[in-house]
Amino acid sequence: MLQEESDLSLIIAQIVQKLKGSNLYSQLERQAWASLQRPEIKLESLKEDIKEFFKISGWEKKLQNAVYSELSVFPLPSHPAAPPEHLKEPLVYMRKAQGSWEKRILKSLNSMCTELSIPLARKRPVGEQKELLNKWNEMGTDEPDLSLFRPVYAPKDFLEVLINLRNPNYENGDSLSFRTHLGLIQVPLKVKDIPELKECFVELGLNIGQLGIDDSTQVPPELFENEHVRIGQKVLSEQDSAAAQQYIRQGSPTALRAELWALILNISSQPEDVLYYEQLKTNVIQHDLLVDSLIYKDVKLTASNDDYYFVFEDYLYQVLLCFSRDTSVLSHFAFNSASPPKSYIRGKLGLEEYAVFYPPNGVIPFHGFSMYVAPLCFLYHEPSKLYQIFREMYVRFFFRLHSISSHPSGIVSLCLLFETLLQTYLPQLFYHLREIGAQPLRISFKWMVRAFSGYLATDQLLLLWDRILGYNSLEILAVLAAAVFAFRAVNLMEVTSLAAAEAVLADLSTLKVMPLLQIFLFATVT
Amino acid sequence: MAGKVKWVTDIEKSVLINNFEKRGWVQVTENEDWNFYWMSVQTIRNVFSVEAGYRLSDDQIVNHFPNHYELTRKDLMVKNIKRYRKELEKEGSPLAEKDENGKYLYLFVSQSNKEAYVISLYINNPLLIGGRKFDLRLYVLVSTYRPLRCYMYKLGFCRFCTVKYTPSTSELDNMFVHLTNVAIQKHGEDYNHIHGGKWTVSNLRLYLESTRGKEVTSKLFDEIHWIIVQSLKAVAPVMNNDKHCFECYGYDIIIDDKLKPWLIEVNASPSLTSSTANDRILKYNLINDTLNIAVPNGEIPDCKWNKSPPKEVLGNYEILYDEELAQGDGADRELRSRQGQSLGPRAGRSRDSGRAILTTWK
Numbered sequence: 001m002l003q004e005e006s007d008l009s010l011i012i013a014q015i016v017q018k019l020k021g022s023n024l025y026s027q028l029e030r031q032a033w034a035s036l037q038r039p040e041i042k043l044e045s046l047k048e049d050i051k052e053f054f055k056i057s058g059w060e061k062k063l064q065n066a067v068y069s070e071l072s073v074f075p076l077p078s079h080p081a082a083p084p085e086h087l088k089e090p091l092v093y094m095r096k097a098q099g100s101w102e103k104r105i106l107k108s109l110n111s112m113c114t115e116l117s118i119p120l121a122r123k124r125p126v127g128e129q130k131e132l133l134n135k136w137n138e139m140g141t142d143e144p145d146l147s148l149f150r151p152v153y154a155p156k157d158f159l160e161v162l163i164n165l166r167n168p169n170y171e172n173g174d175s176l177s178f179r180t181h182l183g184l185i186q187v188p189l190k191v192k193d194i195p196e197l198k199e200c201f202v203e204l205g206l207n208i209g210q211l212g213i214d215d216s217t218q219v220p221p222e223l224f225e226n227e228h229v230r231i232g233q234k235v236l237s238e239q240d241s242a243a244a245q246q247y248i249r250q251g252s253p254t255a256l257r258a259e260l261w262a263l264i265l266n267i268s269s270q271p272e273d274v275l276y277y278e279q280l281k282t283n284v285i286q287h288d289l290l291v292d293s294l295i296y297k298d299v300k301l302t303a304s305n306d307d308y309y310f311v312f313e314d315y316l317y318q319v320l321l322c323f324s325r326d327t328s329v330l331s332h333f334a335f336n337s338a339s340p341p342k343s344y345i346r347g348k349l350g351l352e353e354y355a356v357f358y359p360p361n362g363v364i365p366f367h368g369f370s371m372y373v374a375p376l377c378f379l380y381h382e383p384s385k386l387y388q389i390f391r392e393m394y395v396r397f398f399f400r401l402h403s404i405s406s407h408p409s410g411i412v413s414l415c416l417l418f419e420t421l422l423q424t425y426l427p428q429l430f431y432h433l434r435e436i437g438a439q440p441l442r443i444s445f446k447w448m449v450r451a452f453s454g455y456l457a458t459d460q461l462l463l464l465w466d467r468i469l470g471y472n473s474l475e476i477l478a479v480l481a482a483a484v485f486a487f488r489a490v491n492l493m494e495v496t497s498l499a500a501a502e503a504v505l506a507d508l509s510t511l512k513v514m515p516l517l518q519i520f521l522f523a524t525v526t
Numbered sequence: 527m528a529g530k531v532k533w534v535t536d537i538e539k540s541v542l543i544n545n546f547e548k549r550g551w552v553q554v555t556e557n558e559d560w561n562f563y564w565m566s567v568q569t570i571r572n573v574f575s576v577e578a579g580y581r582l583s584d585d586q587i588v589n590h591f592p593n594h595y596e597l598t599r600k601d602l603m604v605k606n607i608k609r610y611r612k613e614l615e616k617e618g619s620p621l622a623e624k625d626e627n628g629k630y631l632y633l634f635v636s637q638s639n640k641e642a643y644v645i646s647l648y649i650n651n652p653l654l655i656g657g658r659k660f661d662l663r664l665y666v667l668v669s670t671y672r673p674l675r676c677y678m679y680k681l682g683f684c685r686f687c688t689v690k691y692t693p694s695t696s697e698l699d700n701m702f703v704h705l706t707n708v709a710i711q712k713h714g715e716d717y718n719h720i721h722g723g724k725w726t727v728s729n730l731r732l733y734l735e736s737t738r739g740k741e742v743t744s745k746l747f748d749e750i751h752w753i754i755v756q757s758l759k760a761v762a763p764v765m766n767n768d769k770h771c772f773e774c775y776g777y778d779i780i781i782d783d784k785l786k787p788w789l790i791e792v793n794a795s796p797s798l799t800s801s802t803a804n805d806r807i808l809k810y811n812l813i814n815d816t817l818n819i820a821v822p823n824g825e826i827p828d829c830k831w832n833k834s835p836p837k838e839v840l841g842n843y844e845i846l847y848d849e850e851l852a853q854g855d856g857a858d859r860e861l862r863s864r865q866g867q868s869l870g871p872r873a874g875r876s877r878d879s880g881r882a883i884l885t886t887w888k
Contacts, residue, residue: 137657254732255740307721307804308729311656311686377656379736459732 015070023272024066031059058239065241069266072245072472073396075335089337089405093167094412098337098404101161105364106341108152113290116148120290120343120358129285136281139296140304140313146297151367155449158366158402159184159442162412165404182434183419184441189406191417194425197479198521201471203249204514206522211251212463212514225253232256241266249470251463251514258379264469265392269385277384280322283360287325291359295320299370308458312377316370319387323394329361332395337405338362363399368446371453372398375461397474401449409474414448415441417478422485425524429489438498443505444481451477455508464513480513483520487511531826535564539798541809545817549824561826564589567795574766582770584829587821590794591671591773592766597757598775598794610760621756653781655733660686662727662779662787665796666754666846667816669772669833671765673849676758677819678751680842681808684725722802734785742785750779750787755847757789769829772820774812815841 019025032050035041041049054060075087082090089095113120124132135142163184170188192200204210209224219225228250235243236259244263252260262268284292299316303309309316323329333340340362342355373390380386400410407413422430422440433440447455451474452464467476484505485492491504531551535542542564546553554560565573565588573579574592582588596602614621652659665679734743754777776796780788798813800806818839821827834850845851 253740254735258736305718305720308725310718310721310723311658311725314657378733381737458729462736 011071014074015067018070018074019063019066022066023270024062028054028059028063031057061239065239065263065266068241068245073335084334087335088333088339089407091167091406093169094165094337094404094406097161097165099339101158101404102338102341105152109290109341109364112150112152118290118293122288124286124288128288132285136285136318138314139317140299142296144293144296146293146300149293149297151298151301152294152364154367155446158411158449159445162404162415165412181416181419182423182430183416184439185412185416185419187412187416189413189416191408191413191420192475194421194521194524197475200473201467201476201479201517201521203470204467204518204521206518209250210514210518211253211466212460212512213518215251229253229256232260236260236263239263245470245472247470248466252466254459254462257462257466261379261389261469262385265389265396267385267388267392269382269388273388274384277322277387280325280387281318283325284321289324289359291324291365292321294365295324295370298365298367302368302454303370303374306371306374306454309371309374309377309454312374315377315381315383315386316373318383319373319390320365320370322387323391324359324361324363324365326361326391327357329363329391329395330357332399333362336399336403337407337410338399338403363394366402368450368454371450375453375458375465378458378462396472397468398451400474401451411449414474414478415445417475418444418448418481421479421482425482426486426489429485429492432493433501436496436498436501438495438501440485442498443502444485447481447484447508448477452480452508456511456513457509460511460513476517479520480517483516484508484511486520486524487516529826531561531821531824532559533562533564534560536566536569537564537795537798541798541800541806541813544810545813549817551824561585562587562821567594570594574768582768582829585826587770587772587827587829589772589774589820591668591771592768593764594773594794596761596764598792600791603757603761603792606760606764607757610756651783653783653785655684655686655730658686660684660725661790662730662750662777662781663796664727664750664754664777664779665812666758666775666777667772667819667843668758668775669819670769671758671762671767673853674758674762675833675848675850676755676846677840677843678754678846679812679815680727680844681811682727683808684727684730686723686725720802722805724802724805738785746781746785746787751846753779753787753789757792758847772816774816811842815839815843819843 031054035050035053038053041053051060054063085095089098109120132139163186165185165187167187198205202208209228211225211228214224215221215228232247232253233256235247236256241263244260248260248264267273295317299313299320303316304313330340340357341364343358344354344356372394373386376386376390376393380389397409400407401414402411404410404412419430419441430440451468452461456464464476464480468474488504492501495501495504531549532554533546533551534554534556535546536556546562551562556563563569563586567590570588570590570592573582573588596606611621662682662684664682667677667679669675669677731743731747734746773794774796776793778790778793780790782788798809800809817824818841819835822831822835822839
């Protein structure tokens with residue numbers, strides 16, 4: 001009991017410290033001062049009266065949302081004496097693997113730099129700055145020569161690294177047993193099985209209404225949809241983050257989704273935020289970064305060719321170029337196993353005073369990175385809001401999909417979860433695919449790394465991302481991947497090569513995700 | 527009785543020919559006995575021309591109405607709408623209402639511009655998505671004008687400009703910005719062969735519902751349906767409702783930034799060329815569903831049939847307006863297409879569950 005109490009006070013202390021530096025704190029302070037003018041505030045009961053005032057005026061709700069946001073994002077400290085690396089990643093061998101992977105990426109970036117004789121960063125001449133400012137809304141029409149640029153890495157390179165991960169303290173033994181894991185990932189992390197997943201995703205159960213299932217045209221809206229929409233509107237009017245997060249587990253109505261996501265992510269688009277975005281835009285105009293070309297190339301290769309997202313090409317540049325320069329993103333590295341790459345001012349290699357993070361936000365984009373932003377363009381058409389939402393989604397979720405860690409939502413755990421589900425509940429399929437040289441993870445990896453963006457139809461993708469926000473976890477990606485394999489099992493059993501298996505799973509655009517998930521979790525005999 | 531349908535066409539497009547062949551129909555020439563002729567608009571002129579025309583027999587169907595130009599030529603459509611409006615005014619219909627300046631509130635037409643090749647209705651505040659201008663292409667099948675029976679294809683699409691839209695005058699010279707027809711876009715530098723600059727109507731709907739809300743989006747789509755039905759009602763009285771004819775029109779619509787739709791033009795011969803793989807599939811299915819409705823059971827047609835196909839064959843079409851159903855049971859069954867005041871509820875369920883068409887546009 002005492003331990004819990006001291007844990008709780010530690011958490012409270014941390015949250016208070018974080019919020020004290022925030023804009024909300026100064027706003028609350030201002031409000032408290034202003035409230036002294038009000039007649040209901042009496043000197044004798046000052047504290048209670050102000051608290052009451054905050055409750056009525058909705059400021060308490062805002063504070064609640066901020067606290068909830070901190071709780072959702074910041075991992076709880078395991079032990080007050082734990083060093084900061086443990087917050088990033090508690091397991092040493094994972095930290096080491098992430099470190100070597102980062103060295104490789106940076107090496108690749110630097111060699112591209114040297115080969116092409118392009119500096120990592122340079123200040124734009126005034127003429128070029130003017131030109132870019134004029135073209136800001138249509139950077140897509142620009143056709144710079146990108147043929148010499150290659151993406152720094154692609155998901156399949158990253159997969160190879162994960163396959164080679166080993167825990168030096170874990171001895172598998174040479175003999176095969178029923179416990180041998182037949183998949184590609186060979187590290188012993190704890191993942192959930194179906195009974196545990198059922199408990200976790202209880203709102204997806206068969207007897208609970210879902211958007212994505214119970215709002216189809218055959219179902220009369222009086223049964224579920226109308227009431228669900230009404231509740232959603234109420235949640236929005238109450239402006240309660242925690243309620244919104246609970247609500248969205250059953251899916252969000254399309255008209256309410258943009259606001260609900262903003263509420264859950266605690267994004268409120270204050271003038272300061274717009275100003276901050278404009279500041280980033282100025283940074284883009286003034287300086288050119290090598291990663292900009294990587295971003296251009298990625299957008300041109302992926303989003304521009306996508307049936308749904310090609311329309312938003314220009315928005316993607318506006319978001320991603322600013323993102324690269326946003327140093328506030330650096331704060332998430334406190335709980336990310338990755339660390340921002342360091343670079344040195346020319347001629348001062350090794351001198352710490354001349355070290356800078358490169359790119360300024362510490363995130364090097366890889367092939368497909370722009371697909372994290374693309375679906376958001378269906379919800380937000382104002383660039384600074386779109387930007388804020390993306391940034392928050394990144395520091396809460398997406399970073400875990402391309403860094404090596406033991407976190408349950410990290411890509412390593414997701415891969416292991418996927419393979420374990422398949423091996424346990426579809427053993428015949430798994431064995432067959434393995435025999436023909438088509439390890440299932442080789443096909444599903446790219447889906448999970450991109451959180452299925454670009455593979456599912458947009459309306460389905462948004463229903464999936466509703467649940468990611470609702471459960472504050474990416475595990476649903478692994479479950480969906482397994483459910484897709486289960487759905488196409490009959491065809492997959494007949495193929496005899498990796499290429500044929502890829503062909504069976506090439507087109508996911510007709511899939512309806514919620515029925516697939518529901519059947520896999522709740523209607524499959526285990 | 528069971529002979530194979532004999533078909534002719536003067537439009538060499540695979541989406542057509544594949545559909546005929548999959549039904550086991552037999553290709554013949556136009557001089558032979560044919561049952562089904564998918565013809566170009568030039569040919570329909572010949573068939574029904576005063577000098578060289580010929581009578582069609584009961585087992586022959588063609589894919590155009592003889593005087594479709596009443597709808598598809600902009601100047602004639604304008605004339606018909608004006609006439610229709612005057613009739614509505616005489617009947618005291620609310621659709622003929624005018625505002626305080628004497629301008630019609632609904633059903634108004636563009637002024638000027640007799641040039642045939644320039645868009646007659648130039649809107650300078652089009653709705654932009656991702657900063658780009660686009661127009662909507664919708665397919666509408668009319669099986670008969672009196673009684674009016676028309677179907678809307680659910681899978682229409684948006685055609686995006688490849689070049690950014692800016693209202694500045696220097697851009698007016700850029701042909702690619704303002705004319706969004708794919709045939710022209712195809713020659714712009716940024717044309718993409720995977721998506722062809724096209725979006726499905728369901729994407730549009732998702733985007734609008736997410737960014738503008740459900741009510742205004744439903745209202746927009748209701749208004750689009752309304753415009754189409756009005757245009758058909760306007761020409762119905764002057765249309766030669768030949769029983770051998772049906773027609774599949776391509777409607778081009780632009781949406782402005784207040785989410786109001788504007789009819790640009792109607793095509794009697796919408797393009798059957800495919801610019802992308804998705805396109806080819808769409809057009810193939812379009813022809814397939816059209817033939818299922820126009821030529822029931824794929825058998826030799828009999829023009830005396832009532833042109834009322836069962837629900838199951840509609841495919842991706844849904845009933846847009848059925849005058850017979852709208853008249854209601856027991857009411858005067860004799861069909862007079864001039865009864866403008868009772869447009870009636872739309873038959874058949876659609877995504878906007880059962881709401882009467884007219885309630886929302888005010």
